[in-house]
C-alpha cells in the first residue's frame with residue numbers, strides 16, 4: 001500500500017512521491033510530474049519503484065530529453081587552417097568525462113562547437129531557447145584553452161534536444177505487444193551516423209520480424 005510505503009519512507013528520512021500510473025494509457029501530465037520530480041536536485045538521488053517494474057521502467061525511459069546548445073565562432077587563427085580537409089571533426093573528452101566536439105569550416109568562415117550532453121532536462125514545450133552569455137563564455141573558455149586557433153569571435157548559437165536513454169544506447173525492437181510496430185528511438189545524441197544500418201534493421205524487423213544485425217544491446221527490456 002502506498003500509505004505504508006509513505007510511512008516507511010518518512011521513517012527512513014526519504015522524501016516520498018506517489019504517482020499512480022497506468023502504463024497502458026500514460027497521462028502526459030503525470031509524465032511531466034515524474035520528470036519534474038526526478039530532475040529536482042532536492043530529490044536526488046532518486047529511487048524509483050513500482051510493483052511490476054514495467055511502469056517504473058516506462059517512466060524512466062519515456063522522457064529523457066535534454067537541452068543542448070551549439071555555437072559558431074569565426075576562428076582567430078583564420079578559416080583556412082580550420083577548413084574541412086585541413087582540420088578534423090573532433091570530440092575531446094576532458095578530465096571528469098565532460099566532452100566537447102567541433103566541426104571544421106565547410107563553407108563560410110565559421111566553425112561549430114558544442115558540449116556533449118550535460119544539459120538540463122526539458123520537453124519540446126519547455127525548452128529554454130535563450131542562450132545566455134555565461135553559456136557562450138563556458139564553451140569559449142574551453143575552446144580557447146584547448147584549441148586557441150579555433151576560438152575567436154562568437155557569431156551565434158542555437159538550441160536543440162537530445163533524446164537520451166538511461167545508458168545512452170538506442171532502443172530498437174519490435175513492440176512487445178504489437179508485432180506490426182517497430183520502435184527506434186532514444187538515439188542519445190549519436191544516432192545520425194548510424195542511419196543507414198538502423199534503416200536496414202528497421203526494414204528487416206518490419207518485413208521479416210528478425211534481423212541479422214546483433215540488436216540485443218538495444219532491447220528496451222534491459223531497463224526492467
Ligand SMILES: Cc1cc2nc3c(=O)[nH]c(=O)nc-3n(C[C@H](O)[C@H](O)[C@H](O)COP(=O)(O)OP(=O)(O)OC[C@H]3O[C@@H](n4cnc5c(N)ncnc54)[C@H](O)[C@@H]3O)c2cc1C
Pocket residue numbers: 068070160161162184185186187188189190191192193194
Ligand atoms: C544538436 C544535435 C547534434 C547532433 N549531433 C550528432 C552527431 O554529431 N552525430 C550523430 O550521429 N548524431 C548526432 N545527433 C543526433 C541525431 O541527430 C539523432 O540521433 C537522429 O537525428 C535521431 O533520428 P530520428 O529519426 O530518431 O529522429 P529525428 O531525426 O528527430 O526525426 C524525426 C522526424 O519525425 C518528424 N515528426 C515528428 N513528429 C511527427 C508527427 N507527429 N508526424 C509526422 N512526422 C513527425 C520530425 O519532423 C522529424 O523529421 C545530434 C542531435 C542534435 C540535436
